[in-house]
Structure formats: structure tokens, C-alpha cells
Amino acid sequence: MSLDAGELLLQTVPFARTLGIVFDSAGDGRAICRLPDRADLHNHVAGPHAGALFTLAESASGAAMLTAFGDQLSRAVPLATTSTVRYHKLALGELTAEARLPASREERAQVVAKLDAGGRPEFDVEVEVRNADGVVVATLTVGWTLRPNRA
Incomplete structure (x- = not known):
């Protein structure tokens, strides 16, 4: 890919741009991105709305996924299929999401092999969201699939 994964995600997901997500x-x-502390994103307890926090984490997971499987975009569409969110602490201030695809090289090969066979592989991306002090305020597991393009 000529674009990096963060730039590609921001080009294809306008809502992430609307929130002002920045990729580091x-x-x-892996991917790391930030959500600025903006009053227009706050909820009733002065932190970012859960939807903004989720979008930050889901964006990080998407960029991490693209770094591992971006070479498959010509033949498959990546789609988030599931997500589990745990909110640990009140999120205040600027937030940082760090996503990682825990798959090994062998597991990546299995995903590609399933796609080669016409299947729809699924895999998870783990995300931690931290506040400016480095405290984990939320954790997410985002399930992804690569849906083969229809001929």
C-alpha cells in the first residue's frame, strides 16, 4: 500500500476524521491513535462519550488489522463483526488507544489460506485505551472478518 494504515483508515472512515482521531x-x-479532549465530545460526566471512545478503539483496531492484512484489500473487504467493551475507569482528557493483532505468522497464514479457499476468515484485535496518565480506562476485543469480494 502506498498510504499508511492510519491514513487509509481516516480516508475511508469519515466519522473517525469527524472526531479528530490522530494516528501516531x-x-x-499494531496501531496507536489519540482522541483529543474536546468539550463537544463529552458526556454527562465530562468525559468523552462512550461512542467516541469506542470509535477511537475501533479505529485503532482497524489500522492494526490493515497493517497485517492490507495486502488482501484487492480481493476482500475487512469488516468488524463483533466487539466486547469493558469500561474500567472514567475516561477524562486526551485518550490513547493501542491495538494489537495477537496473531502469529502462522495464524496470519491460516487467515490468508482460508481466504484463498473462498472462506471468510475471522480474527480478533485487542485494544487498550489509556488516559493521559497512562491508566487503562477501557479494553476492547474487536472481531474482524475478511469478506471475499463477489465476482
């Missing part, structure tokens, strides 16, 4: 890094099945 993306590569090797």
Missing part, C-alpha cells in the same frame, strides 16, 4: 503509528499488526 501503525505497523506490524
Whole structure:
């Protein structure tokens, strides 16, 4: 890919741009991005709305996924299929999401092999969301699939 995964995600997911998500890094099945502290994103307890926090984490997971499987975009569409969110603490201030694809090289090969066979592989991306002090305020597991393009 000529674009990096964070830039590609921001181009294809306008809502992430609307929230002002900024990517710090993306590569090797990992991605780190930030959500600025903006009053217009706050909820009734002065932190970012759960939807904004989720979008931050889901965006990080998507970029991590793209760094691992972006070479498959010509033949498959990546889709988030599930998500489990645990909110640990009240999130205040700027937030950082760090996503990682826990799959090994062998597991990546299995995903690609299933796609080669016409299947729809599924895999998870783990995300931690931290506040400015580095405290984990939420954790997510985002399930992804690569849906083969229809001929």
C-alpha cells in the first residue's frame, strides 16, 4: 500500500476524521491513535462519550488489522463483526488507544489460506485505551472478518 494504515483508515472512515482521531503509528499488526479532549465530545460526566471512545478503539483496531492484512484489500473487504467493551475507569482528557493483532505468522497464514479457499476468515484485535496518565480506562476485543469480494 502506498498510504499508511492510519491514513487509509481516516480516508475511508469519515466519522473517525469527524472526531479528530490522530494516528501516531501503525505497523506490524499494531496501531496507536489519540482522541483529543474536546468539550463537544463529552458526556454527562465530562468525559468523552462512550461512542467516541469506542470509535477511537475501533479505529485503532482497524489500522492494526490493515497493517497485517492490507495486502488482501484487492480481493476482500475487512469488516468488524463483533466487539466486547469493558469500561474500567472514567475516561477524562486526551485518550490513547493501542491495538494489537495477537496473531502469529502462522495464524496470519491460516487467515490468508482460508481466504484463498473462498472462506471468510475471522480474527480478533485487542485494544487498550489509556488516559493521559497512562491508566487503562477501557479494553476492547474487536472481531474482524475478511469478506471475499463477489465476482
